[in-house]
Amino acid sequence: MLFVGDDWAEDHHDVEVQDEAGRRLGRARLEEGIAGIARLHGLIGEHLGEDDEPTQVVIGIETDRGPWVQALIAAGYQIYAINPLQAARYRDRHGVSGAKSDAGDAHALADMVRTDRHQLRPVAGDTATADAVKVVTRAHQTLIWERTRHTLRLRQTLREFFPAALAAFDDLAAADTLDLLGKAPHPATAARLTTAQITAALKRARRRDVPAKAEKLQAVLRAKQLGQPPVVTAAYAATVRAQVAILTTLQTQIKAMEEQVEAHFGQHPDAEIYLSQPGLGRILGARVLAEFGDDPTRYADAKARRNYAGTSPITRQSGKKKIVLARYVHNDRLIDALGRQAFAALIASAGARAYYDQQRHRGISHHAALRQLGNRLVGILHGCLKTGTLYDETTAWQHREQHDQKTAA
Structure with missing residues (x-):
């Protein structure tokens, strides 16, 4: 059996190869990509016999995804994805000085899979279809979280210079809200919105009881309110335009990713x-x-x-x-x-x-x-x-x- 610790970074991997007794057989820093994975295979091959199988190689790495991990799985090695918190606690078992290095982390990971792999979870053998579902669902949810963050930022901005907008619009991420704020991000321009403009925005958003809602919105936007100096108000209005543009794009992409989620999920046999x-x-x-x-x-x-x-x-x-x-x-x-x-x-x-x-x-x-x-x-x-x-x-x-x-x- 060979045991490999792989401490990965964005552009390189520090690896260490050990035998069953914990003796270091090799150590290297490998570049990310095809050249690096080829060097890793070569390093492992130097210590494997002709009749040995790839399953006799056990690798510990602090991630379970990415092209590098897929290449290791394809080679037939046993891969253990180790939680970074577990690795940090394991490192503390062997020293209390607080010293840390990439080569030292690779050594600790190799030690972990050599002595404690029965306590670790091997990388799951999920199908490509499940992996695809995971990619699109995580992207979809991340976009939703980003929409929430930008909506809260827009709310804070409006609260500081245009409080009437918060009274007028219940949902700042709604299509009609973004439409009207895009046209009139400034209290003065919002007060000049006509009934026809507000009605058109509500109809595009497929709202009900449009005439009554348009009248109410116009009344709220034209009501007197506390304000900021003109130059400060103009700066806030520019910020609102930027936030509205971001939210509009997010809404479009969330809908597009939702279709992707449904399409990929529908292809899975367990759906x-x-x-x-x-x-x-x-x-x-x-x-x-x-x-x-x-x-x-x-x-x-x-x-x-x-x-x-x-x-x-x-x-x-x-x-x-x-x-x-x-x-x-x-x-x-x-x-x-x-x-x-x-x-x-x-x-x-x-x-x-x-x-x-x-x-x-x-x-x-x-x-x-x-x-x-x-x-x-x-x-x-x-x-x-x-x-x-x-x-x-x-x-x-x-x-x-x-x-x-x-x-x-």
């Missing part, structure tokens, strides 16, 4: 199973699939999937003291999607609603009850994926109902 789950539509279903992956061997059981999801609690025990806490280290994208699913399932599933109500009657808070419901839904999803069956309301909650009946008896 129907995900869509059958209560509270999951095409977007949320795609996000959950993307973050869980589709490697059938990745999760040994439902508990392993719950632990990865971050919905299952953790226990801290010392002596006579024992407390149960929520997991604070988790995949933010996955936990967000599962939380939204749990909330939507309150309407979509009678069993989910009954389970949530039961937790609330026990005195548990709304968010804690949703988290427990999400934990239950993850277990149901795992069972459906394992057996290749669609969600069934009766089957999913039958065990729970029987347990409640026994408890009541």
